Amino acid sequence: MTPTLSLVPIWTTILAIGVFLYVALDGFDLGVGMLYNFAPDRRARDLIMNSIAPIWDGNETWLVLGSVGLLAAFPVAFAIIIPAVYFPILLMLLALIFRGLAFEFRYRDAEHRTFWDHGFAAGSALAAFAQGVILGSFIQGFQVEGRQFVGGSFDCFTAFSVFTGVALMFGYALLGAGWLVIKTEGTLQDWARALGRRCLIGVTIAVAFVSLWTPFVDPHIAARWFSWPNIALLAPVPLITAALIWYEWRSLNNRSEYAPFLAALGLFVMSYLGIAISLWPMIVPRYFTLEQAAASQSTQAFLLVGTLVLLPVILLYTGWSYWVFRGKVRSDIGYH
Amino acid sequence: MHLDPEFLSRLQFAWVVGWHILLPAFTVGLASFIAFLEGAYALTKRPVFLALSQFWLKIFAISFGMGVVTGIVMPFQFGTNWSRFSDVAGNIISPLLAYEGLTAFFLEATFLGVLLFGRKLVPPSMHFVAAVLVAVGTLSSSFWILATNSWMQTPVGYEVIDGRFFPKDWFAIIFSPSFPYRLAHTVSAFYVTTAFVVLGVGAYTVRRGQWLTEGRVMLRLALWFLAIFVPLQILLGDLHGLNTLEHQPAKLAAIEGLWDGGRGVPASIIAWPDMKAERNLAEIAIPRVGSLYLTHAWDGEVKGLKDFPPDQRAPVAIVYFAFRIMVGIGLLMLAIVAAGLVLMARGQLDRTRWYLRLCQFATGLGVIAVIAGWTTTEVGRQPWTIYGLMRTADSVSPSLTGSNVLVSLLLYIAVYLVIYPVGLSLMLRFVWRGPAPTDEAAPIGGGRPKSPIEALASPAPETAR
Numbered sequence: 001m002t003p004t005l006s007l008v009p010i011w012t013t014i015l016a017i018g019v020f021l022y023v024a025l026d027g028f029d030l031g032v033g034m035l036y037n038f039a040p041d042r043r044a045r046d047l048i049m050n051s052i053a054p055i056w057d058g059n060e061t062w063l064v065l066g067s068v069g070l071l072a073a074f075p076v077a078f079a080i081i082i083p084a085v086y087f088p089i090l091l092m093l094l095a096l097i098f099r100g101l102a103f104e105f106r107y108r109d110a111e112h113r114t115f116w117d118h119g120f121a122a123g124s125a126l127a128a129f130a131q132g133v134i135l136g137s138f139i140q141g142f143q144v145e146g147r148q149f150v151g152g153s154f155d156c157f158t159a160f161s162v163f164t165g166v167a168l169m170f171g172y173a174l175l176g177a178g179w180l181v182i183k184t185e186g187t188l189q190d191w192a193r194a195l196g197r198r199c200l201i202g203v204t205i206a207v208a209f210v211s212l213w214t215p216f217v218d219p220h221i222a223a224r225w226f227s228w229p230n231i232a233l234l235a236p237v238p239l240i241t242a243a244l245i246w247y248e249w250r251s252l253n254n255r256s257e258y259a260p261f262l263a264a265l266g267l268f269v270m271s272y273l274g275i276a277i278s279l280w281p282m283i284v285p286r287y288f289t290l291e292q293a294a295a296s297q298s299t300q301a302f303l304l305v306g307t308l309v310l311l312p313v314i315l316l317y318t319g320w321s322y323w324v325f326r327g328k329v330r331s332d333i334g335y336h
Numbered sequence: 337m338h339l340d341p342e343f344l345s346r347l348q349f350a351w352v353v354g355w356h357i358l359l360p361a362f363t364v365g366l367a368s369f370i371a372f373l374e375g376a377y378a379l380t381k382r383p384v385f386l387a388l389s390q391f392w393l394k395i396f397a398i399s400f401g402m403g404v405v406t407g408i409v410m411p412f413q414f415g416t417n418w419s420r421f422s423d424v425a426g427n428i429i430s431p432l433l434a435y436e437g438l439t440a441f442f443l444e445a446t447f448l449g450v451l452l453f454g455r456k457l458v459p460p461s462m463h464f465v466a467a468v469l470v471a472v473g474t475l476s477s478s479f480w481i482l483a484t485n486s487w488m489q490t491p492v493g494y495e496v497i498d499g500r501f502f503p504k505d506w507f508a509i510i511f512s513p514s515f516p517y518r519l520a521h522t523v524s525a526f527y528v529t530t531a532f533v534v535l536g537v538g539a540y541t542v543r544r545g546q547w548l549t550e551g552r553v554m555l556r557l558a559l560w561f562l563a564i565f566v567p568l569q570i571l572l573g574d575l576h577g578l579n580t581l582e583h584q585p586a587k588l589a590a591i592e593g594l595w596d597g598g599r600g601v602p603a604s605i606i607a608w609p610d611m612k613a614e615r616n617l618a619e620i621a622i623p624r625v626g627s628l629y630l631t632h633a634w635d636g637e638v639k640g641l642k643d644f645p646p647d648q649r650a651p652v653a654i655v656y657f658a659f660r661i662m663v664g665i666g667l668l669m670l671a672i673v674a675a676g677l678v679l680m681a682r683g684q685l686d687r688t689r690w691y692l693r694l695c696q697f698a699t700g701l702g703v704i705a706v707i708a709g710w711t712t713t714e715v716g717r718q719p720w721t722i723y724g725l726m727r728t729a730d731s732v733s734p735s736l737t738g739s740n741v742l743v744s745l746l747l748y749i750a751v752y753l754v755i756y757p758v759g760l761s762l763m764l765r766f767v768w769r770g771p772a773p774t775d776e777a778a779p780i781g782g783g784r785p786k787s788p789i790e791a792l793a794s795p796a797p798e799t800a801r
Contacts, residue, residue, distance in 0.1 A: 054449035057404055061441045067411050068433045075426025082415025082422075083733040089416055090744045093409045094751050100405035101755055104398050108762045147423050149733070153740045296427045298503045303431040310438040321446045324457050 007300040008291050011073040014307060018069050020272055022062035024175070024265055029056045031176020033099055033124025034169065035195055036117075044188050045117065051183040051329040053103055058318055060096065072303050074293040076147050077283040084142040084149040085134045085156045092130035099123030125169060132168030136161030139214060139275065141285035160213065167206030171268065174199040174248075178261030181252075183329045196252045196260055204245050207271060211238065214278060221278045234277060241270040339738020342729055345417040348745040350714075352409050354707060355752050359403030361706040364478055364523065365530025366396050367471040370451075374467040378460065384549050391550070391771035392534075395763050397452055402759050404445070406752075417741065421721050421731035424500050428509060429484050436480035444473035478523050486515035488722050489713070490583045501722070513583050517576040518713075524569045525709060528669070529702025531565065534558040535676075536699025537767050539692040550771040552686060555695075559680060562673045570666055574629070580716075581630055584723060585639040586648060587716035590655040592626060593619075597640030601626040606660070609652040614642060650718040658711035665705040672698055 029052040039045045052059075071078040082089060102120035106113055133156060140160060143151035177196030181189055215222035225234055244266045251259030281289045294300065370392055377385035411433060414422045450458060450466040458466070493508030494501045503509060538554030541547050581588045589597070593604045593616050603626035607619035627636040641649055672694060679685045686692075717723055721731045 054453040057401075057445035057448060058442060060404070060408065061437065061445045064408055064411055064441055065434070065437045067415070068430065068437055071411070071414065071422060071426050072430035072434045075430060076423055078415050078426065079419040079423035082412065083417075083419040083735050086416050086733075086736065086740060086744070089412055090747065093412060094747060096408060097405040097751055097755060101401060101759070104401045105758060105762065108398065108765070109758060112758075148419065149735045151735060153735060153737070295430065296502050298506075299427045299431055302503065302506050303434055306435055306438060314438065314442045317446055318442065321449055324450060324454055 006291070006294075007297065007304060008294045010304065011294070011300055012290050014311070015066070015069050015073050016276070018062060019066045020269075022059075022066045023272070024268060025059035025062060026056075027128075027172045027268065028052075028175040028179040028261070029059050030099075030124045030128045031172035031174065032179055033120055033176070034128065034173045035176050035180065035192070036124070037121035038195060040188075040191060044191075047184060047188065047329050048180065049103065049106070049120070051180065054325045055321065056100070056103065058321065060100065063096075072299065073295055074283050074288075074290065075295050077288060077293045079147065080142060080144055080149045080284050080287070081138060083153075084151060085137055086153045088130040088133040088137070088156060092127050092134070095123040095126035095130065097123070099127060124172075128169045128172045129165040132165030133157065133161045135168065135275075136164030139164070139279065139285070140217075141287075144284065144287045160217070163206075163213075164210065167203070167210065170199050170202030170206055171264075171271075174203050175261065175264045175268070177252075178264045181260045182257055185328055193252050193260070197249070200245065200248055200252065203267065207241065207245075207267070211274065218278075224278060224280075237270060237274055237277065241267065241274075244270060339742055341736040341738050341741050342732045344738060344741035344745055345732050345736070346728065348417060348741060348748060349413055351745065351752070352406065352413060352748055354710070355756060356403070356406040356410060357706060357710055358703055359399050359406065360474065360478070361526050361529045361703060362533065363396060363400050363403050364474040364526040365528075366392060366399070366533075367467075367474045368527070369530060369534065370396060371464075371467040371471040374464045378464055384553050387547075387550055387771045388553065391766070393452065394766050397448075398759055398762055400444075400448060402755065409748075416744075417733055417736065418721070418731050419733040419735075421726065424726060424731075425488075425722060428487065428494055428501050428503050431506075432480050432484040432487070432510065436477055436484075440473045440477035440480065443476070444470050447473070475523065478526070479519060482519045482522055483510045483512070483515055486518050487512045489518070489717055490514040491722050491725060496725075501725075514576075514579055517572070517579045521569070521572045521576045521709075524565060524572055525702070525706055528562065528565050528569050529706055531558045531561045532669070532702040533699055535562065536696050539695035540767065541770060542686050543689065543692045543696070544770070547770045547772070548686075555685065556680070559673065559676045559685075562669070563677055566666070566669050566673050570670065573663075573666065577630065578632075581638065584716070586641070586644045587650060587655070587713075588630070589639055589641045589644070590650045590652045590716055591659045591712060592630070592638070593652060593656045594626065594638060594640045595642050597638055597643050599627065599635045599637050600624045601630075601638045601640070603629065604656075607656075609656050611646075611649070611652050648719065650716050655712055655716045658708045658715065662705050662708040662712060665701050665708070669698070669701060669705075 032048060032052050036045060036048050039048055067078070067082075070081075098119040100123075102116040102123065106116040106120065109116060137156035137158065140158060142149050143155065174196060177192045177199055180192035181196065184192060215225055224230060244263050248260060248263035248267065251263055279285055281291070283290050283293045370389055373385045373389035373392065376382070377389060447466040447469040451463065451470055454466065455463055487509055490513040491501075492512050493503065493505035495504050496502070534554050535558035538551050538556075538558055541551030542555055544551075577588070577591075580591070589595075592601075593607055593609045594601055595614050595616070600623075602621040602623045604616060605620045605622065607616035607621070609616050624634060627638060628634055630636060630638050641652065675691060676685065676695070679688050679691055719728055720726060721728050
């Protein structure tokens with residue numbers, strides 16, 4: 001054990017990547033779940049569901065890793081944040097239950113297919129909303145005494161957090177539309193492009209609104225972005241975001257197959273970066289920095305050894321499974 | 337009415353973990369069974385193994401899916417309801433939970449996708465590897481989650497600084513004193529649970545007579561397996577008991593309903609433990625036998641409940657009865673397996689209808705025993721979350737009100753009461769339809785299909801479209 005070398009930057013990076021992978025991967029399949037509700041017919045619904053059936057479980061596993069990773073790297077942050085968002089977490093978990101089971105139950109429980117169809121769409125939407133509320137209340141911060149959250153269980157529902165909840169629904173739906181453009185063809189793809197355009201309008205409004213709102217309510221965030229020389233150094237963030245929005249719009253309208261999904265991912269990277277810049281270096285806004293909240297050196301080191309070996313392996317076989325199920329979704333593979 | 341957030345949080349945890357554990361209890365064994373069937377088919381090319389693998393895979397998909405979604409609930413419980421425990425013990429338990437995710441969940445999730453949907457897309461050898469990797473994942477998950485639980489039961493390798501636990505020796509933390517026994521006893525219990533389900537389904541299939549070959553194979557595979565594992569499980573349980581006597585004497589005293597410790601203690605067969613009066617009512621006990629089986633010596637010393645202050649005793653009656661249910665089922669299982677072996681030796685197994693019916697009734701015995709065993713060990717740990725060191729009362733999130741937890745508990749109850757009956761009925765429907773070979777993969781009666789793998793991937797005709 002070498003107490004001089006801090007592992008916190010490494011863990012911050014790993015956790016940031018883990019959470020981002022969750023947002024990107026489960027983001028698109030939650031988005032697909034929401035769009036599912038607007039599918040034109042049975043055949044379309046079957047195809048849409050088959051496009052994510054083999055991979056959604058792996059995607060959702062990043063949520064477990066994200067939560068346990070937070071506990072492992074920054075235990076006090078876990079102990080403060082999770083009880084503070086008690087009800088959004090509850091809502092998310094119950095929604096994910098319905099949504100996850102709908103994959104199997106929809107095909108096996110034909111008498112109640114409509115129920116599970118709705119469960120799939122509503123579960124996806126509620127899970128996305130709940131995650132957005134969690135994000136919004138995290139940005140706003142929590143009431144803390146010592147090492148514990150001491151506010152009320154409903155404090156996390158504010159106008160801002162409800163807004164970020166809706167915003168994330170649009171964001172995930174945009175990712176989902178991008179995914180469906182990759183996985184489908186013909187009229188179904190056109191349908192996905194049309195929905196994608198509507199989602200992009202929602203995302204653009206949301207990004208603009210949150211970007212203006214957060215500095216307005218939090219002077220620290222305002223100082224971070226608008227003081228000199230930060231304003232010059234950070235200017236690329238909004239500029240690239242704007243460029244990506246334009247590119248996303250264009251690619252939804254022309255025939256590009258991968259660009260809508262990739263541009264949507266790019267938008268998530270930029271928004272993620274924007275939030276990170278606003279909050280850095282806090283993990284519990286106003287109370288704990290990353291360094292202060294870090295787990296013991298021994299805990300970080302012990303987990304790091306295995307993670308550095310296992311994470312690349314996981315990425316490798318996850319990538320392999322995406323390769324196996326590559327290409328346009330076929331009606332003969334998946335549930336029947 | 338006063339709503340106590342601690343009590344309600346305990347109820348909520350018991351509710352979500354109790355329902356969740358049923359699924360690993362079944363799928364850990366089933367994953368290994370499917371890998372075995374896939375391997376047996378690859379080696380022998382006997383169609384019965386293929387039909388059985390496809391049959392159980394459908395049931396596995398449902399139970400595993402339910403296991404995943406109810407499992408995601410679990411790590412969040414540590415944060416939502418037990419945040420003080422997370423803060424105090426996070427440095428120690430978190431890497432164990434993280435390693436479970438890293439070594440098990442991704443493996444299971446990714447290769448289950450390949451197993452279910454990839455028959456046409458990957459070579460047959462890779463498909464078999466996927467089955468093995470899913471099974472390895474379920475076992476790895478058991479390893480890490482039981483390492484976590486065992487450390488909470490028998491904590492070692494730590495130091496306490498400012499009221500929080502810090503790791504000193506990771507090897508000691510993972511291989512805490514109760515861990516090897518708990519792991520062996522639990523995984524063996526999971527295997528026995530699955531084998532009894534296969535036995536029951538096999539008996540039902542034979543009794544109906546429609547898929548006789550498949551039914552007979554299931555019946556025999558399960559019986560042979562249980563002939564080894566039920567006695568082994570009883571032996572492992574005994575060893576686990578000796579370990580509990582050494583490391584958690586207060587829990588053992590509750591299990592035995594033993595108030596006055598000493599040498600040559602009696603074995604309580606059945607009684608009503610009265611915590612207020614500190615004695616057992618209407619007790620039937622055998623003198624001195626308690627010491628014999630607890631310590632393997634006639635005059636072995638055993639501590640009684642009165643050796644511990646009242647505020648360090650578990651709810652005796654729950655632990656006492658849960659243990660007796662578990663042991664009673666274990667003995668019943670032994671009798672069922674012995675009877676089956678006798679009938680098999682006489683060549684009457686498939687024709688003895690009362691026995692086939694008995695096996696059908698025994699389908700869920702393992703599940704009940706697992707719940708009873710889990711209750712014994714978890715309620716027996718009370719009033720501690722970390723045995724002897726951190727109280728459950730000090731572990732609960734300070735921000736929660738009783739009504740907060742009541743709302744979440746009621747919602748968990750409502751949702752689980754929808755999904756479990758639906759899931760069970762869908763699995764029963766597959767059992768009722770039987771292990772029908774798929775339309776193209778029916779080479780029974782001679783001839784081999786052109787490409788078994790193509791046939792494998794074709795949809796079963798009976799599934800709903």
